Amino acid sequence: MSRLSSAEVKGCKQILSLLAAEDVLALTDTVTGRAITVTSIQEAVAAIVAYSNNAEEFLKRKKVHRDVIFKYLANEGVVTPANAEKHQLIKKTLELWSSGEKLLFCPNTGSQGLRCIASRHGLVAVAVAGTIHREHACLGIFEQVFGIIRAPLNKNSWKIKFIHLKIRGQNTLSGQEELTTPALTYSTSDLQLLCS
Numbered sequence: 001m002s003r004l005s006s007a008e009v010k011g012c013k014q015i016l017s018l019l020a021a022e023d024v025l026a027l028t029d030t031v032t033g034r035a036i037t038v039t040s041i042q043e044a045v046a047a048i049v050a051y052s053n054n055a056e057e058f059l060k061r062k063k064v065h066r067d068v069i070f071k072y073l074a075n076e077g078v079v080t081p082a083n084a085e086k087h088q089l090i091k092k093t094l095e096l097w098s099s100g101e102k103l104l105f106c107p108n109t110g111s112q113g114l115r116c117i118a119s120r121h122g123l124v125a126v127a128v129a130g131t132i133h134r135e136h137a138c139l140g141i142f143e144q145v146f147g148i149i150r151a152p153l154n155k156n157s158w159k160i161k162f163i164h165l166k167i168r169g170q171n172t173l174s175g176q177e178e179l180t181t182p183a184l185t186y187s188t189s190d191l192q193l194l195c196s
Helices: 006-019 019-032 041-051 055-060 065-076 086-098 175-179 188-195
Strands: 103-106 114-116 123-134 138-148 158-169
Touching: 006 041, 019 041, 019 114, 041 055, 055 086, 065 086, 103 114, 114 188, 123 158, 123 188, 138 188
Parallel strands: none
Antiparallel strands: 103 123, 114 123, 123 138, 138 158
16 A cells, blocks of 8 residues: 555656656566566556555655656646755755645644743753644644754854654544643753753
């Protein structure tokens, strides 16, 4: 069973249609570990989509050339520099495929959902908890910690040094958690460890 979203499946199939037939068949052998024998390009495409662990892994395959990804993005109306490297094109493609998710992160800005500490070296850790929504449906709870440091040339700008994100889906929550406001599980000492 495919681990890709419907947008990723559609995009992967479009990219595979831009490849030469021999490249698609060779990619099938690589992705499936030669465990699946295919007799047509359609079967090969179905096997590649079904056995790809994630979209990024698919796009990083050697047979999925930089020029093919560039052509796919151009066909989708995504403007990219002609000299963009493959990793940049992969990032753009993943952004395109995830842009339709329409997820909203709603932070709990109360004392239980927001915490901040600063280290003596200037690193600041900001932790926030909240809920994730798509339209009117609550999908789960998130906790995110940002490690930021002041930019040396501009006192009013900050640079992100690290990010930790925990997401618990709706199906992993107990009934009691659904009724309460999301709270941080990171203690002050946990945040201090992240800053050191």
